[in-house]
Amino acid sequence: MVKSNPYVILSAAISIDGKISTITGDSKLSSKKDHIRLHKLRSKVDAILIGKNTLLQDDPILTVRYTKGKNPIRIILDSKGTIPINSRIIKTSNEIPTIIAVSKKISKINLLKLKKLPIEIIIAGENSVNLKLLMKKLSSKKIKTILVEGGGTVNWEFIKNNLFDELIVTLSPFLIGGTDSISFIEGKGFAKISNSPHLKLKSTKRLKNYLVLNYIKV
Numbered sequence: 001m002v003k004s005n006p007y008v009i010l011s012a013a014i015s016i017d018g019k020i021s022t023i024t025g026d027s028k029l030s031s032k033k034d035h036i037r038l039h040k041l042r043s044k045v046d047a048i049l050i051g052k053n054t055l056l057q058d059d060p061i062l063t064v065r066y067t068k069g070k071n072p073i074r075i076i077l078d079s080k081g082t083i084p085i086n087s088r089i090i091k092t093s094n095e096i097p098t099i100i101a102v103s104k105k106i107s108k109i110n111l112l113k114l115k116k117l118p119i120e121i122i123i124a125g126e127n128s129v130n131l132k133l134l135m136k137k138l139s140s141k142k143i144k145t146i147l148v149e150g151g152g153t154v155n156w157e158f159i160k161n162n163l164f165d166e167l168i169v170t171l172s173p174f175l176i177g178g179t180d181s182i183s184f185i186e187g188k189g190f191a192k193i194s195n196s197p198h199l200k201l202k203s204t205k206r207l208k209n210y211l212v213l214n215y216i217k218v
Contacts (some may be wrong), residue, residue: 005135007145009045009166010155011038014184019176020152025057027182029172033207036066041168043069045145047099047138051154052078061088062149063096071096073143077154079103079128081110085117094118099138101129131161156187159197167199167215170207 012020013029021027030038042048043064050060055076063071074089074096081102083090089098100114103125114121124134138146148158158164169184190196199215206212 004139005163006046006139006143007166008135008148008158008164009041009146009168010148010158010164011041011168012149012155012184013170013172015172015174015176017175017177018184019178019181020184021057021182022176023178023180027058029174030170031172031207031210034170034210034212037170037205037207037212039064039066040069042072042147043067045072045147046143047073047075047145048147048149049075049077049154050148051150052076052083053153054149054151055083055087055089057151059088060149061092063092072147073097073099075099075101075138075146077101077129077134077150079105079125081106081114081121083114085113090117090119101134103128103130131157131163135163152183152186156185156189159185160187162197164197165217166202167213167217169213171211171213173209 013034014020015029048062062074076083076089078100079102081100083100098119099122100119101122101124104123105127122134122137124130124137148154198218200218202214202216204211204213
């Protein structure tokens with residue numbers, strides 16, 4: 001059976017207590033060796049995906065820098081199309097292929113603004129981006145592998161909708177705490193443990209005080 005959706009890898013560096021950033025947005029949880037590992041992974045996938053909140057918080061460029069390799073296509077989930085035009089993603093979109101995924105809720109003004117930029121716009125969903133529909137549209141564009149480096153809300157949407165295939169987390173030697181700090185998975189969560197996807201440990205890799213855990217969905 002041919003897989004209709006792209007192969008999706010969820011990736012994050014997390015604290016021992018499962019947080020990806022502090023209450024102030026500090027998310028510097030990776031070591032230099034882990035950055036190199038991540039950028040090698042970026043160079044092997046077709047696309048990299050984040051949500052608008054991650055873009056606003058970190059203003060990432062999402063390129064391959066610590067190793068040699070081709071930059072992946074960048075995909076931003078932005079239902080209403082309000083991405084800042086002064087973001088590094090937009091500023092480099094004439095050099096690196098960039099897709100903005102929006103919903104039908106986008107205003108005519110914002111849609112017109114995006115159409116003036118050197119990006120591709122994909123409309124998927126009514127009030128918010130429908131990930132299932134988006135994955136089908138991305139698959140039709142020959143995008144076969146996607147690395148998700150989103151925040152807790154985006155991670156939950158992929159998990160809730162059973163749209164991921166692999167999970168790579170770097171366990172970092174930090175404790176963050178706080179009810180308002182951001183967890184690796186946010187959202188409503190599952191009511192029962194039995195509702196959780198079943199994962200199989202594929203490999204572990206120690207990077208000094210950091211531990212990279214690689215799970216596949218079974």
